[in-house]
Amino acid sequence: MSQEILAIIGIFLVTVLLAIPLGRYLAIIYRGDRSWSDFMGPVERGIFRLSGINPEREMTWQQHLVALLTINLGWFFWAMLILCTQGSLPLNPDHNPSMSVDQAFNTAISFLVNCNLQHYSGESGATYLSQLGCLMFLQFVTAATGMAACVVVFNALREGTHDKLGNFYSYFVKSITRVLMPLSLIVALVVAFQGSPMTFQAKMPVVTVQGDSAVVSRGPAAAMIGIKQMGTNGGGYFGVNSAHPLENPTAFSNAVEDFSILLIPIAMALAFGYYLRRPRLGWMVFGVMTAGYLLLQVPTVYLEMHGNPAITRMGVDQHLGSLEGKEMRLGAPASALWAIQTTVTSNGSVNAMHDSLTPISGMNALLGMMTNAFYGGVGVGFLNFFVFIIVAVFISGLMVGRTPELLGKKVEAREMKIAVIVALLHPLLILAGTALSAHLFAGDPKEYAGWLNNPGYHGFSEMLYEFSSASANNGSGFEGLGDNTPWWNISTGIVLLLARYLPIIGPVAIAGLLARKKYIPESAGTLKLDTATFGVMVFFVIWIIAALAFFPALALGPLAEHFSLY
Amino acid sequence: MKSNILPALRLSLVLLVLCCVIYPAIVWAAAQLAPGHGEGVQLSQKGRVVGFANVGQKFSKPGYFNTRPSAVDYNAQGSGGSNKGPSNPEYLAQVKARLDTFLLQNPGVKAADVPAELLTASGSGLDPHLSPQGALVQVARVAKARGVAPARLTALVNANTEGGTLAPQVVNVLRLNLALDELAPASK
Structure with a gap:
């Protein structure tokens, strides 16, 4: 048992150690300095020439947002087109049908916003063409969109007064050619050699050893596994994601996939410091994020390793931990590790069924999504964190009676209004959505009986989890929820849209507004951001706004369940 | 907005080829060497x-x-x-x-x-x-x-x-x- 704990600590440490050079590298390529990956330069120039884009043209923050939203809108139509017609398109050897319009709407949006909430199962609900040409495509480009938006904010925060903040397309394409694609390729090759399929053959019928007939689904899974882990997308090839033995065949593939969840989000936090040539700032952000992450991770590992007390009471041997919904080759500690890492980032891939986690572990997974800033998604995780920095700067300023300043720029009413709206949007979407669903269910439990797979407190947690996952653009689920209905497809679809674009638009706007302001050089009275004191301040701002807002809902769901069980 | 539509479409098409044809083709080719030949x-x-x-x-x-x-x-x-x-x-x-x-x-x-x-x-x-x-x-x-x-x-x-x-x-x-x-x- 202690060896498995060492293994998961090792996975985390390796991730951090490799994220440091990656953070430096990200800062270098986004600043446009020389790097070893300049051999991609001709490829990028070719891409821009074919697209008719001048990557040198600098944009204001408004131009960045227009470019970002326009291209995103285009992808939405592409996704709807493919998903609604996939049944009659080629590369469909299993003859899977096209999606219904409400399901296609949910799926298109969910992949467009880097969430990958899946109300379908890959084996029967998608085709090889839609998996690669639509879903995997969106996994690349939406991850790159988040990274590009994040770099706009980095750029805006550098010293001096600026209006122009670099070129959106340049940041966006570099994110793919120099970060996401090479890293995804490595992961894809590792999992392919560990046993994940990469084939265009149809599913295969077999007669098993004891004489049953079975059919085994396959497909070009390995390619998709690489980017779904690296881009904090999380949308699995198979229905049960990385719990599937073909999607995550061995303990080693699990370690590599798990490592890919945190790598870029941590590197992005560190890149913030390196980009501004103030590395301590990056470490402050990393420190706060890590403190929050560990607070959720440690109890989860402990609880999952100690099993379900109701089963212990039956006198069964549970020394390997709570095993409902878990895979033997991965084990309870590595499943607990993944469960929290995938929810603090907006990844949302799973290697165990979260619905069957012990109640406090389920709550910690929920809290990871509710705060959504302890690492967070690629790029967007930092944007969420940035909003909390603004709020913390403002409160600190008020506490010492000075005009709040962020890196030499005055933070004023307009920036604060945007920050507060973005910070409060997330609890509003989650709690209002859950409340509406609970109201519908309570009003007519017979009509909606298909929704909940579990009675009582846990049933409430299932609904709370779905909206948290949608609003955090996470994509994992308490999968017992019968979520392929018009209500869930449409309501979570709307939540997904609001929760993706407003938290991108808000921080980019704040940063753009700050960039235009007069630069005030540092003095003795300047609030120092790269200190432990300010880190503690940010931590508590996150904790109060993001976590305590949800306390009543958590009390009704996982907490109540915990006390009924233990 | 208008000036962005055409570049966005063309860029998406180019990336579609890069991410959805070239990238999976590399993985597929490499997987032929893996145990089970990717199947x-x-x-x-x-x-x-x-x-x-x-x-x-x-x-x-x-x-x-x-x-x-x-x-x-x-x-x-x-x-x-x-x-x-x-x-x-x-x-x-x-x-x-x-x-x-x-x-x-x-x-x-x-x-x-x-x-x-x-x-x-x-x-x-x-x-x-x-x-x-x-x-x-x-x-x-x-x-x-x-x-x-x-x-x-x-x-x-x-x-x-x-x-x-x-x-x-x-x-x-x-x-x-x-x-x-x-x-x-x-x-x-």
Whole structure:
């Protein structure tokens, strides 16, 4: 048992150690300095020439947002087109049908916003063409969109007064050619050699050893596994994601996939410091994020390793931990590790069924999504964190009676209004959505009986989890929820849209507004951001706004369940 | 907005080729060198393909080492866990019933010797593995059904135990049962 704990600590440490050079590298390529990956330069120039884009043209923050939203809108139509017609398109050897319009709407949006909430199962609900040409495509480009938006904010925060903040397309394409694609390729090759399929053959019928007939689904899974882990997308090839033995065949593939969840989000936090040539700032952000992450991770590992007390009471041997919904080759500690890492980032891939986690572990997974800033998604995780920095700067300023300043720029009413709206949007979407669903269910439990797979407190947690996952653009689920209905497809679809674009638009706007302001050089009275004191301040701002807002809902769901069980 | 539409479309088309044709083609080509050539590692018995090494299959007969309960009954056209919450009374009753059934099928085994994986459904419903203990606890029953000495089966389980560095040790049930058929062919 202690060896498995060492293994998961090792996975985390390796991730951090490799994220440091990656953070430096990200800062270098986004600043446009020389790097070893300049051999991609001709490829990028070719891409821009074919697209008719001048990557040198600098944009204001408004131009960045227009470019970002326009291209995103285009992808939405592409996704709807493919998903609604996939049944009659080629590369469909299993003859899977096209999606219904409400399901296609949910799926298109969910992949467009880097969430990958899946109300379908890959084996029967998608085709090889839609998996690669639509879903995997969106996994690349939406991850790159988040990274590009994040770099706009980095750029805006550098010293001096600026209006122009670099070129959106340049940041966006570099994110793919120099970060996401090479890293995804490595992961894809590792999992392919560990046993994940990469084939265009149809599913295969077999007669098993004891004489049953079975059919085994396959497909070009390995390619998709690489980017779904690296881009904090999380949308699995198979229905049960990385719990599937073909999607995550061995303990080693699990370690590599798990490592890919945190790598870029941590590197992005560190890149913030390196980009501004103030590395301590990056470490402050990393420190706060890590403190929050560990607070959720440690109890989860402990609880999952100690099993379900109701089963212990039956006198069964549970020394390997709570095993409902878990895979033997991965084990309870590595499943607990993944469960929290995938929810603090907006990844949302799973290697165990979260619905069957012990109640406090389920709550910690929920809290990871509710705060959504302890690492967070690629790029967007930092944007969420940035909003909390603004709020913390403002409160600190008020506490010492000075005009709040962020890196030499005055933070004023307009920036604060945007920050507060973005910070409060997330609890509003989650709690209002859950409340509406609970109201519908309570009003007519017979009509909606298909929704909940579990009675009582846990049933409430299932609904709370779905909206948290949608609003955090996470994509994992308490999968017992019968979520392929018009209500869930449409309501979570709307939540997904609001929760993706407003938290991108808000921080980019704040940063753009700050960039235009007069630069005030540092003095003795300047609030120092790269200190432990300010880190503690940010931590508590996150904790109060993001976590305590949800306390009543958590009390009704996982907490109540915990006390009924233990 | 307007000035962005055409570049956005053209860029998307170029990236579609890069991400959805070139990238998967590289992975596909490399996977041809992987075990199973990217199609999954298949196992055969007497020249007949009986399944994939990584995909669990249903073993429920007393003469075989049985696999874990599955929410999808090992139907690998799909995948799924039970998604039962830990306090769900219906679920707990089901676990208790599985325990009683197991004790009935394996006389002489005590509840404290039954590892939890034999009573709980896996995440995928296709879990190909058991813990070594999950196989060892079935040795007496399988030995009786096959008419071989239990010690030989214990040795077989130990020989098929793998892993243990990054995760708990496991036994691949399909490989174990293939080795079992080799060692002591079923009488009928």
